[in-house]
């Protein structure tokens with residue numbers, strides 16, 4: 153029934169995805185984000201009982217529907233990495249088996265799958281949907297509203313794209329460090345010995361940082377940006393360095409965090425200030441295991457192929473909810489490929505099965 157009902161909604165899902173994709177919404181463009189929220193709220197208003205609300209959270213719009221602190225939270229984002237105007241270069245294309253357009257895979261199709269799943273369910277009393285608009289830049293504004301929304305939750309479904317067809321049961325955690333070095337300027341020819349070279353301090357850290365990686369554990373430490381100096385003949389009095397750290401476990405993130413904070417400068421008069429730290433903790437397999445086992449059962453009941461699972465390097469809001477101790481299943485959104493890439497596309501054939509899986513899993517959890 154669930155699958156047949158979902159199949160019957162497929163054309164409507166394609167049309168709704170088209171509306172969202174054609175309303176471009178880069179994270180940095182607040183007006184664009186407000187417009188896409190309006191479109192999403194209108195689609196929800198047409199398909200679901202009860203109104204969707206657009207709320208302002210730390211100056212950013214979010215869309216909410218259903219219980220504010222539900223037992224099962226459906227979570228997604230409406231922002232994309234594509235600047236307004238990309239649609240002219242990468243137009244919305246819908247054929248009978250593929251959808252293309254900026255943000256279609258990450259994750260406007262996933263948003264529609266989530267809404268369709270809600271529309272398929274008879275009882276959505278204890279379910280809520282939350283769509284944010286700053287996921288692509290790390291969810292700094294919406295982090296609080298997500299944490300608030302999961303207070304009573306037994307489960308969070310994250311409608312980020314699937315990895316191939318697989319659910320994402322492990323995600324690397326991300327940490328970032330913005331490190332400012334202070335020194336003292338001096339003429340590089342007349343009296344360099346009176347200077348304190350901030351660039352040199354940064355460079356020493358950069359060369360050591362590479363050794364903080366842990367290849368067997370696949371922890372990476374990548375210096376990504378370095379700025380220093382004012383003129384070609386001045387000892388630099390400041391330098392600024394950014395480090396990107398990724399790890400499969402919170403333990404590894406903490407290990408690197410300690411090493412960064414214990415760093416000792418070469419020159420006694422040099423200074424160092426660190427901002428940043430562990431940003432999104434790793435999504436470890438334990439938080440997804442039970443939900444993944446249940447989605448296997450739901451797939452079998454629906455007569456769908458057995459779902460597979462994957463570990464991926466990129467972080468999402470699923471990292472936040474898992475770190476808060478809420479069982480989280482990520483990658484519940486569209487099947488396709490090319491997140492953040494020109495060839496981004498979504499499979500039409502998989503839209504209905506994904507919506508049926510989400511609805512079936514939510515029903516199963518709420519029945520317990």
Ligand SMILES: [Zn+2]
Nearest residue numbers: 258259287312
């Ligand atoms: Zn995403």
